[in-house]
Amino acid sequence: MKTESDTVELGAFDFECGAEIPSLEVAYEAYGEFDGDNAVLVCHALTGSQNVAGYGTETAGQARAWWNDIVGPGKAIDTNEYYVVCANVPGSCYGTTGPASESPDGEPYGTDFPPVTIGDWTRAQRRLLDELGVGRLHAVVGGSVGGMNALDWVRRYPDDVRYLLAVATAGRLDPQCLALDAIARRSITTDPNWNGGDYYDSEPPDDGLALARQLGHVMYLSKSSMERKFGRRAAGRDARRDSFPADPAASFFAYRDVESYLDYQAEKFVDRFDANSYLYLTRAMDDYDLAEGYEDDADAVAAFEGEALLLSFTGDWHFTTEQAESLAESFRDTSVPVAHHVIESDHGHDAFLVEPEKVGPPVRDFLDAGVAGRSVHDTVEEVEEPSVERDFAPVHTSLFSR
């Protein structure tokens, strides 16, 4: 498989907030051969990277090869067939310009970096694709906040997208998630090592970033997946028990599997991610509202004339199936061919990463044939299954779908 891994200098970039930086670099990877009509843009999740398929640059932890089960030769997003591009978003820390990058004065931007929005991500991706000679996309694909990024594409550049595939996402976060993200940011900014964002020459705010990440992990799992993975079991070994300061009384109580898991995840994460980037990217996610500047979601996507597939997961409380259904309704209002494919899973939000055998088939068939794809199911179609009553007393199908 042909693989590119590169950083493109896009020149001056004006952010939606009105600020400008003289030079935006965008790190990207691309897999497969571009034939003029087969480009698939993949949008990464919050702490993800351009390294979607496990080739090219070395990035750590969950950012590395994060969708290797789905993207690759012969896989659901088949790099033998498609030219797959994934770019690190502005504000992140995997090679694209962000708070940790060097500013024109030679010092890291820190919190002088302009506030970033998902719209900025989309606009940077558009400019990168221009550089790569890609005009219209066969598909834009994204999960979690990457799904918001993908939704932003069909709102902002409706003519540039044939197929929209938005996975485990929503038109906007609900207030419960806004609250948890706000608490996560505060855990960073109240860490004295954060120092107003100026810590690149000193000890970084690892404790605060670790807590933010641990909160994230609770949001990515579900009650039942945590029950199954950890229960109330004590950890097999206490090795990680002292990762955090603890009250002396703690030693009387069990150090549990679930704590050990969170401590391990946090430890890995602080080595690979920048605390300021975490602040910037969660701000972008919290801020995103598909309907902003429009009457409603349907109005926001009204100009899109392609086809849309929404994938959601029953155990996901970060981005719920109800939110995906509401998005589906908006596309239905615009008469765009749309399917909302609900996947039974108790893996929580993580399901889109860890259930490739359920995610792969509808993704593959949608990219191949749109919503008519064989493995693509829809919530409406499912309740319209022929029934005995219907055979004998046909009525308008919409009555059946309520």
Next chain:
Amino acid sequence: MKTESDTVELGAFDFECGAEIPSLEVAYEAYGEFDGDNAVLVCHALTGSQNVAGYGTETAGQARAWWNDIVGPGKAIDTNEYYVVCANVPGSCYGTTGPASESPDGEPYGTDFPPVTIGDWTRAQRRLLDELGVGRLHAVVGGSVGGMNALDWVRRYPDDVRYLLAVATAGRLDPQCLALDAIARRSITTDPNWNGGDYYDSEPPDDGLALARQLGHVMYLSKSSMERKFGRRAAGRDARRDSFPADPAASFFAYRDVESYLDYQAEKFVDRFDANSYLYLTRAMDDYDLAEGYEDDADAVAAFEGEALLLSFTGDWHFTTEQAESLAESFRDTSVPVAHHVIESDHGHDAFLVEPEKVGPPVRDFLDAGVAGRSVHDTVEEVEEPSVERDFAPVHTSLFSR
């Protein structure tokens, strides 16, 4: 209404962990007249106090008069009829000995205070009641972790309780809640002002305690109550915006109602609660397991021969209706008269405090007549309502309840 508000010195107290302190003081309040057979012990929730009914000592915020809608003259727990006692638990900070109390060496205990368990709370309450001349209780009542405390009573002193009323509680926390509690504790212990628990002569770890409390509030609400209370609205005014250090980029984004609410709650809380107590009491809650030392929950409550009412709330994800149903099944296994009364509410865990019009009637009738009380419903009985089929073809009721 006759009201007592006092602190009793119980002498030396040995904790379940094996440590002893030379003097345990317990702060309590009591309302109404004791007639020898009408004592009702109310167990408070995590950060609650003895001030259940709004008379007597002045305590701040949610700890003050926390169940005033339910307890009082003519109310559901009628102080004209019952002698209602509520005691602050060991480890807390409302007058009962805890980490902030003076140790024999004249300094605050800090984290030298022994680890506390819910069993210690129960044993301290038993000794207090002995001092007050109360033998057998007409009822023990508690919500949230206070419900665990009430469950501990019927396990530990089964002959001392006629009626058990456990509200919005469970036999043990699930790993999702254990995880959030662990993160909350870490937000305290990673605050440099915590200083290993030794902060009584210096700046206390307010930032860490504030974050812990904000996490708590997310656990006490539900997705739908947050949607209703806050949505994604921007706060009317920014007064509280600077309660926490924030990234400069924040000023580009909305300061939302939900953040303002959390900041307000946190601000009030750090003024009224001790950070070390928060560590100790969440440890006790996380540690509690009704079945510990027994075969299972049913075995743990097998010696109880009174009646039990479990109240749960459909929107509560901290202590779920499923957990309450599992408790009910355990009581059913022992042939104790039990009812599991499910209340429809989208108020989350807070419902037991803020829905008195739904909570009051079953509480009143249960205290009066046990599970036969008029407003007391049961999950099993509800599906056993007489139906047409049943009138014509009676079958064993258990077939209807499945």
